[in-house]
Amino acid sequence: MTTTVVSETDSRHADSGSAPILSVRDLSVHFPIKRGFIVQREVARVRAVDGISFDIYPGETLGLVGESGSGKTTAAKAVIQLRTAGQGSVKFEGQELIGLGTKAMRPVRRKMGMVFQDPYASLNPRLRAGDIVGEPLKVHGLTESRDDYRKQVAALLTTVGLSPAMAERYPNEFSGGQRQRLGVARAIAAKPSLLILDEAVSALDVSIQAQILNLLQDLQEQYNLAYLFIAHDLSVVRHISDRVAVMYLGRIVETADSKDLYEHPLHPYTQALLSAIPTPNPIVERSRERIILRGDLPSPMNPPSGCRFHTRCPIATEACADTDPELRGLAPNQKAACLLAEGYGDAGSR
Amino acid sequence: MTSDSSSYSAATSSPLLQVRDLRTSFNTPDGKITAVSGVSFDVHSGETIGLVGESGCGKSVSALSIMRLVPNPPGEIENGEVLFEGMDLLKLSEKEMQGVRGAGIGMIFQEPMSSLNPVLTIGRQITEPLEVHLGLKGAAAENRAAELLEMVGIADSRRRLQDHPHLMSGGQRQRVMIAIALSCEPKLLIADEATTALDVTIQAQILELMKNLTSQLGTALLIITHNLGIIARYADRLNVMYAGKIRESGTAEDVYLNPGHPYTVGLLNSVPRLDRPSSDRLDPIEGEIPDPANLPSGCAFRPRCRWATEQCAVSEPILEQVEDRQMVACFESKAVADSVEKVLP
Numbered sequence: 001m002t003t004t005v006v007s008e009t010d011s012r013h014a015d016s017g018s019a020p021i022l023s024v025r026d027l028s029v030h031f032p033i034k035r036g037f038i039v040q041r042e043v044a045r046v047r048a049v050d051g052i053s054f055d056i057y058p059g060e061t062l063g064l065v066g067e068s069g070s071g072k073t074t075a076a077k078a079v080i081q082l083r084t085a086g087q088g089s090v091k092f093e094g095q096e097l098i099g100l101g102t103k104a105m106r107p108v109r110r111k112m113g114m115v116f117q118d119p120y121a122s123l124n125p126r127l128r129a130g131d132i133v134g135e136p137l138k139v140h141g142l143t144e145s146r147d148d149y150r151k152q153v154a155a156l157l158t159t160v161g162l163s164p165a166m167a168e169r170y171p172n173e174f175s176g177g178q179r180q181r182l183g184v185a186r187a188i189a190a191k192p193s194l195l196i197l198d199e200a201v202s203a204l205d206v207s208i209q210a211q212i213l214n215l216l217q218d219l220q221e222q223y224n225l226a227y228l229f230i231a232h233d234l235s236v237v238r239h240i241s242d243r244v245a246v247m248y249l250g251r252i253v254e255t256a257d258s259k260d261l262y263e264h265p266l267h268p269y270t271q272a273l274l275s276a277i278p279t280p281n282p283i284v285e286r287s288r289e290r291i292i293l294r295g296d297l298p299s300p301m302n303p304p305s306g307c308r309f310h311t312r313c314p315i316a317t318e319a320c321a322d323t324d325p326e327l328r329g330l331a332p333n334q335k336a337a338c339l340l341a342e343g344y345g346d347a348g349s350r
Numbered sequence: 351m352t353s354d355s356s357s358y359s360a361a362t363s364s365p366l367l368q369v370r371d372l373r374t375s376f377n378t379p380d381g382k383i384t385a386v387s388g389v390s391f392d393v394h395s396g397e398t399i400g401l402v403g404e405s406g407c408g409k410s411v412s413a414l415s416i417m418r419l420v421p422n423p424p425g426e427i428e429n430g431e432v433l434f435e436g437m438d439l440l441k442l443s444e445k446e447m448q449g450v451r452g453a454g455i456g457m458i459f460q461e462p463m464s465s466l467n468p469v470l471t472i473g474r475q476i477t478e479p480l481e482v483h484l485g486l487k488g489a490a491a492e493n494r495a496a497e498l499l500e501m502v503g504i505a506d507s508r509r510r511l512q513d514h515p516h517l518m519s520g521g522q523r524q525r526v527m528i529a530i531a532l533s534c535e536p537k538l539l540i541a542d543e544a545t546t547a548l549d550v551t552i553q554a555q556i557l558e559l560m561k562n563l564t565s566q567l568g569t570a571l572l573i574i575t576h577n578l579g580i581i582a583r584y585a586d587r588l589n590v591m592y593a594g595k596i597r598e599s600g601t602a603e604d605v606y607l608n609p610g611h612p613y614t615v616g617l618l619n620s621v622p623r624l625d626r627p628s629s630d631r632l633d634p635i636e637g638e639i640p641d642p643a644n645l646p647s648g649c650a651f652r653p654r655c656r657w658a659t660e661q662c663a664v665s666e667p668i669l670e671q672v673e674d675r676q677m678v679a680c681f682e683s684k685a686v687a688d689s690v691e692k693v694l695p
Contacts, residue, residue: 067549175638205404206576210620210634217631232550239622239632258628276554278579279625280618282602285583292558293551296519312551 019094020055021194021226022079027052027088029071029078033301046301048074049086050250058193059220061227063241063258065234065273069300070247072230076196079228080112081105092194110140113187117199119179123171129182130167133157136189152189160185160215177208181215188219194226202231213240234277238262243333246270249300249308252327256334264344266336269309307339315340364436365392366537366570367416367455372430374408374415377423380643385411387594389430393538398564398571400585400602402578404617406639407591409574413542417457418447435537453483456531456569458560460543462523466515472499473511476530483534498529503559521552528560532567539564542574557584578621582606590614593640593650596669600676610678610687612655649680657682 029049034040049071056062066072078086081097090097092108100108116122123132134153136142143149154164160181171179180200187195197216201209217240219225231237237244238258245255246269254267265271268291275291293312298304304311310320319339327335330343374386386408393399401409414420416432418439432439434454439447451457459465467475476495480486486494492511499507502525515523524544531539541560545553561584564571573585581588581602588605590598590613598611609615616635622628637654640646646653648663655662661681669677672687680686 067551177638205639206578206620207404207616207635208638210622210632213622214632214634234550235622235624238624238628262624262628272551274624276550277624278577278583279623280578280582280606280621281623281625282582282606284625285579288583290554290558292555296521296552297549 018057021058021093022056022228023089023091024055024075024079025053025089025091027075027078027086027090029074029084029086044301047250047303048300049078050303051088052245052247052250052252054245054252054255056194056226056228058226059224060242061220061229061240063237063244064228064230064247065232065237065244066247067232067273067297069249069297071250071300072247073198075247076114076198076228076230080109080114080196082114107140110136110190111192111194113190113192113195115180115183115187115195115197115200117202119176119183119203120171122183123179125171127170128167129157129162129169129171129174132171132182133167133185133189136186140190142190156185156189159188159219161211175208176204177211180204180208180212184212184215184219188223188225191223192225194228196228196230198230199232200229201236202233209236216240234262234273235279246273249298249303251308251337253309253338254334254336255327256331260331260334264331264334266330266334266341266343267309267338268313268315268341270336272314307337309338363395365433366395366435367393367572368431368433369412369416370431370433372412372415372432373428374411374420374425375428376425378643383642384594385425385642386415389591389594389596391589391596391599393570393572395537396565396568396570397586398561398573398584400581400588401572401574401591402576402581402588402617403591404576404639406593406642408594409591410542412591413457413540413572413574416540417451417455418442449483452479452531452536453534454536455538455540456534456536457540457542458524458527458531458544460546462520462527462547463515465527466523468515470514471511472513472515472518472526476511476526476533479530479533494533495529498533499526501532501563502526502529503555504529519552520548521556524548524552524556525559528556528563532563532569535567536569538570538572540572540574543576544573545580546575546577578606578617590617593642593645595650595679596677597651597679598676599669604676608675608687609690610672610676610683611651611680612657612682612686613651615686615690616654657686 027049028051031046031048032042033044035043052075054062064072074084077084079090086098130153133156134149137149137152143152153167157164157167162181201212204212229240241258244258244261245252248269254270265274272291272293278285291314295312298311306321306323307325310316323339325337325339327337329335330341370390372386372389375382375384389412403409415427420427427440439450473495476498477491480491480494495511496507499510504510504522504525545556548556585602587601589596592613598605598614605614609618619633620635635654640650648666652658652662667679667681669679672678672683
């Protein structure tokens with residue numbers, strides 16, 4: 001399939017002339033499904049990620065939204081080369097990562113931090129908080145002495161809103177919100193330029209979630225961090241992202257500036273996703289008609305023909321079952337992969 | 351979908367469910383934890399009530415106490431009354447209580463996979479309550495089960511009755527749970543985080559289904575969730591819980607548009623909302639939920655509260671009506687309500 005570059009028309013960046021920090025082109029991750037006891041043969045192939053492209057510029061946040069099986073987490077793992085081999089191209093600060101060995105990846109990983117969903121499972125229970133946060137400093141040789149190490153750990157804990165005295169405690173002595181703060185501290189320890197946040201606030205209670213979101217925004221401003229923010233909650237994604245890419249069954253189906261995507265969603269899937277989120281205002285909510293999608297998410301092992309969304313799409317025509325639509329620009333900085341989607345305002349003519 | 355105000359303003363009829371001063375505690379190695387401490391609320395016939403709060407606030411334990419499903423030990427319902435159609439469920443024998451579960455009150459839980467029996471067919475699991483509560487047998491039960499599956503939107507229902515739960519998706523399993531819960535046409539359906547584990551588009555399907563079916567059947571619905579948006583869309587009235595107690599209670603309009611408790615205000619300011627500009631910085635509640643084994647003196651929300659005064663540390667506010675509107679348990683409720691930016695409908 002042809003590569004459609006998500007942000008080639010991104011005027012802001014074209015004007016400023018800055019280069020993307022992360023540039024993903026036609027990235028695919030396929031998992032073979034094998035059967036057979038002695039002679040294993042491939043019987044099927046899960047196209048978890050199927051030809052996606054996007055750019056992230058320094059200091060900005062790209063939100064990657066989708067439901068289970070959309071491939072958003074697999075895409076993130078392929079970007080950071082975490083036990084997931086992808087095909088295509090992943091360029092980080094100009095360097096191609098696909099095909100890079102473990103050893104060659106190590107200095108690259110220093111510049112990419114990752115925060116996971118489950119703050120209970122992602123911290124080693126046998127390490128003290130200080131050593132969890134300080135581990136990247138040791139691994140990448142970023143400390144001069146024990147004293148320097150301790151100082152850096154204390155500074156990191158303070159940065160994420162924890163007390164330096166907590167360095168001596170074990171993870172089980174922390175609450176969920178505090179653990180996620182530890183996770184963030186560990187991710188920023190080696191001074192990365194890109195953070196991959198995979199459902200990093202999804203498991204948290206709303207009051208704690210808001211604290212972590214504010215912390216992430218502060219850190220981004222302070223260190224000019226770029227974020228790849230992966231989540232299923234569109235209201236959270238809208239809040240934190242400059243641009244958003246919506247994934248469905250391994251493909252990006254729509255991408256736009258956050259504001260445009262929420263004001264004028266063009267792909268029927270984006271429209272349905274937005275419509276599915278109830279807002280905490282009874283007056284607005286009760287008068288609002290919802291788009292309810294039929295059926296379940298199809299299996300990525302056997303995606304529908306043509307447009308992958310056509311089996312659930314409220315506006316699909318016969319053509320949609322045959323033709324696989326490509327992402328096409330329908331408005332400035334906005335693209336959708338839908339045969340029927342149209343631009344809005346005077347944007348259609350551009 | 352609009353709330354039918356007549357459904358609950360019928361003050362002359364007595365409520366379907368009256369929970370009075372319910373208190374449930376657990377014995378833990380860290381000492382006794384009172385998960386629900388003096389909770390009272392009503393559910394009238396046919397209305398939808400929300401019970402909202404964050405983890406550990408006692409909303410699920412309240413529901414389990416109503417159903418008498420709190421494991422004992424370590425849990426114990428220490429005090430209170432749960433009047434369902436005038437009869438105190440806490441005084442019933444276990445056998446009598448089994449007659450209420452399913453037939454009088456149905457319940458749906460968060461994890462449909464762990465609530466369904468993996469070794470029994472879907473059909474067997476739907477016909478069981480039909481046999482136990484309604485005395486339906488054989489083909490009659492089977493026919494009714496197929497009808498129920500169709501009602502919850504599962505196509506090819508005859509064939510699907512033979513399936514085991516693992517062959518179904520998460521959304522379909524939750525549909526089966528709804529079919530089971532509504533199979534004996536209970537008067538009340540309790541949905542405890544029933545859609546939390548589902549994808550957003552499936553969540554929307556299940557919620558609309560649940561709301562449509564309960565209003566068709568005239569079943570009252572008690573929705574327990576942490577999601578303020580779900581409550582806003584579906585509930586006529588809601589109770590906001592924090593640290594084992596109801597802190598605010600009223601119609602959805604009153605509570606969402608003129609919140610009177612600092613915790614409710616904090617919750618509403620913590621969620622990013624699609625109806626507000628995304629540039630607004632979130633204004634979260636400071637600090638964390640207190641240790642339930644060691645609650646602060648006075649009002650349990652005090653350490654996180656912007657409006658707290660000295661009084662809040664020494665005495666505990668009770669739920670009181672604020673200006674003909676909702677009930678709020680806060681000494682400063684008037685100041686809180688005045689300071690909140692009025693949201694115009």
